Amino acid sequence: MSDGERTTPPAPAPQHGGRSPEDPPVVEATGIVKRFGSTVALNGARITVRAGETHALVGRNGAGKSTLVSVLTGLLTPDEGTVTFGGAPAPRPADRDAWRRRVACVYQKSTVIPTLTVAENLFLNRYGHGPGRLISWRGVRRRARELLAAWSVEVDPQTPAGDLTVEQRQFVEIARALSFGARFIILDEPTAQLDGAAISRLFQRIGDLQRQGVTFLFISHHLQEVYDLCDTVTVFRDARHIVTAPVAELPRADLVAAMTGEAASAGSAARPSTLDTDAPAALRVDALDSAGAYRDVSFEVGAGEIVGLAGAAASGRTEVAETVVGLRAADGGEVLIAGRRPRPGSVPAALAAGAGFVPQDRHHQGFVPDMSIADNATLSVPRRLGGHGFISAGRRDRLAENMIENLEIKTPGPELPVSALSGGNQQKVVMARALADDPRLLVLINPTAGVDVRSKEFLLGKVEETAASGAGVLIASDELDDLRMCDRVLVMFQGRVTREIPRGWHDHDLVAAMEGVDIHA
Numbered sequence: 001m002s003d004g005e006r007t008t009p010p011a012p013a014p015q016h017g018g019r020s021p022e023d024p025p026v027v028e029a030t031g032i033v034k035r036f037g038s039t040v041a042l043n044g045a046r047i048t049v050r051a052g053e054t055h056a057l058v059g060r061n062g063a064g065k066s067t068l069v070s071v072l073t074g075l076l077t078p079d080e081g082t083v084t085f086g087g088a089p090a091p092r093p094a095d096r097d098a099w100r101r102r103v104a105c106v107y108q109k110s111t112v113i114p115t116l117t118v119a120e121n122l123f124l125n126r127y128g129h130g131p132g133r134l135i136s137w138r139g140v141r142r143r144a145r146e147l148l149a150a151w152s153v154e155v156d157p158q159t160p161a162g163d164l165t166v167e168q169r170q171f172v173e174i175a176r177a178l179s180f181g182a183r184f185i186i187l188d189e190p191t192a193q194l195d196g197a198a199i200s201r202l203f204q205r206i207g208d209l210q211r212q213g214v215t216f217l218f219i220s221h222h223l224q225e226v227y228d229l230c231d232t233v234t235v236f237r238d239a240r241h242i243v244t245a246p247v248a249e250l251p252r253a254d255l256v257a258a259m260t261g262e263a264a265s266a267g268s269a270a271r272p273s274t275l276d277t278d279a280p281a282a283l284r285v286d287a288l289d290s291a292g293a294y295r296d297v298s299f300e301v302g303a304g305e306i307v308g309l310a311g312a313a314a315s316g317r318t319e320v321a322e323t324v325v326g327l328r329a330a331d332g333g334e335v336l337i338a339g340r341r342p343r344p345g346s347v348p349a350a351l352a353a354g355a356g357f358v359p360q361d362r363h364h365q366g367f368v369p370d371m372s373i374a375d376n377a378t379l380s381v382p383r384r385l386g387g388h389g390f391i392s393a394g395r396r397d398r399l400a401e402n403m404i405e406n407l408e409i410k411t412p413g414p415e416l417p418v419s420a421l422s423g424g425n426q427q428k429v430v431m432a433r434a435l436a437d438d439p440r441l442l443v444l445i446n447p448t449a450g451v452d453v454r455s456k457e458f459l460l461g462k463v464e465e466t467a468a469s470g471a472g473v474l475i476a477s478d479e480l481d482d483l484r485m486c487d488r489v490l491v492m493f494q495g496r497v498t499r500e501i502p503r504g505w506h507d508h509d510l511v512a513a514m515e516g517v518d519i520h521a
Contacts, residue, residue, distance in 0.1 A: 042071070221314070289332040409425050
């Protein structure tokens with residue numbers, strides 16, 4: 001395309017008020033089944049999104065939301081079921097341009113390329129050519145200005161994308177999606193990294209675009225946002241569709257009940273408390289602050305006490321736990337482990353102070369896959385394996401064999417690479433290393449993620465044993481099964497501790513607190 005050719009962005013679609021109820025849905029998925037080996041990620045799932053509406057999709061982790069998004073955007077082909085756009089069958093999986101004309105997804109993690117300008121990002125691989133087949137950059141910038149103006153995105157096309165705020169990057173991604181012709185946009189946790197003012201501006205822009213005929217599927221862990229923004233809500237649970245209803249007609253308590261299911265009436269387990277009130281605290285956190293992650297977080301974990309740190313994915317719970325064990329340093333405040341103040345941002349210092357740690361992602365943070373079970377399980381205790389910088393292989397293997405027996409790791413021997421183990425046994429190796437030095441404080445982040453039921457029960461049993469031995473335990477998780485044994489649960493929402501819930505809680509109440517809603521409103 002030459003610089004003299006003028007490209008006008010697609011005109012906004014008619015107002016939502018002009019739509020007929022008899023018009024075919026913007027998207028309709030029915031009977032969707034998707035399996036990954038023995039795991040059923042979607043089981044007869046369905047959703048219908050009408051033109052011009054903002055439709056919420058909610059559910060607990062593992063409910064099937066992400067898999068459905070991948071199906072609706074053509075990244076996954078369902079094993080069973082159908083997807084239609086405007087009444088017409090979905091494009092062939094390989095026809096990516098056809099998918100882009102129908103649907104786009106703006107993910108929590110931006111997909112813009114920070115080293116390119118806004119204009120370059122908007123028309124990546126669609127720059128157009130001038131004389132001699134050379135790219136007309138002036139034409140690219142002009143087209144970018146027209147596109148941004150058409151959709152009221154106030155960003156300079158020549159700005160490097162890396163200089164944009166999170167909010168601006170989201171608006172650029174929305175504009176890029178609209179430039180392909182898509183009028184159905186999926187917003188996946190769009191507010192996770194935004195402050196209150198930016199969220200308000202985002203909601204205003206969504207409302208403006210909705211009135212111009214753009215349809216949104218809104219995915220959020222913050223249920224209050226569903227009531228603030230959305231027209232309709234669909235709830236998934238255990239890979240199935242549970243309910244679809246107008247937001248105005250679905251009370252908060254009913255929405256949370258749909259997400260939690262029959263377990264909503266079940267109280268947390270009545271584990272006998274092992275808290276030793278006479279012993280020094282295993283952990284004291286005082287006024288921790290970290291820009292963009294958490295603010296003014298203070299709490300204690302007593303000796304023999306199990307404390308849960310609960311919250312949705314962007315609540316700050318993981319960041320606080322990682323700060324306690326030195327994976328990150330806070331901007332302010334202090335951490336005391338068993339009365340000692342480790343150097344901030346130092347994992348070795350936290351371990352030396354008496355911490356044991358099970359990280360969030362065992363594959364990237366928990367073990368070295370090609371190293372043996374013996375080496376992985378003893379990485380944190382080299383001083384117990386020999387002196388003067390030398391390691392005794394025999395001493396290492398004997399210690400590892402004790403760990404294998406104690407954690408019931410299924411292996412022919414300690415020399416087996418950890419990569420050869422099942423997921424549950426890999427997590428047991430990570431737990432073995434965390435317990436190797438008899439910690440005064442055990443910190444676990446999502447400790448049972450991706451393990452089988454028997455391994456989950458065994459690992460949580462070890463957590464109870466650790467507390468019974470006098471160590472304090474901090475469990476940062478959004479999995480209710482991880483939190484049931486806790487003496488109390490601290491709920492985090494948008495970077496702050498908002499509630500403390502004692503033992504005996506109900507799933508219904510805890511989930512509502514984690515999702516930031518008042519079910520009695």
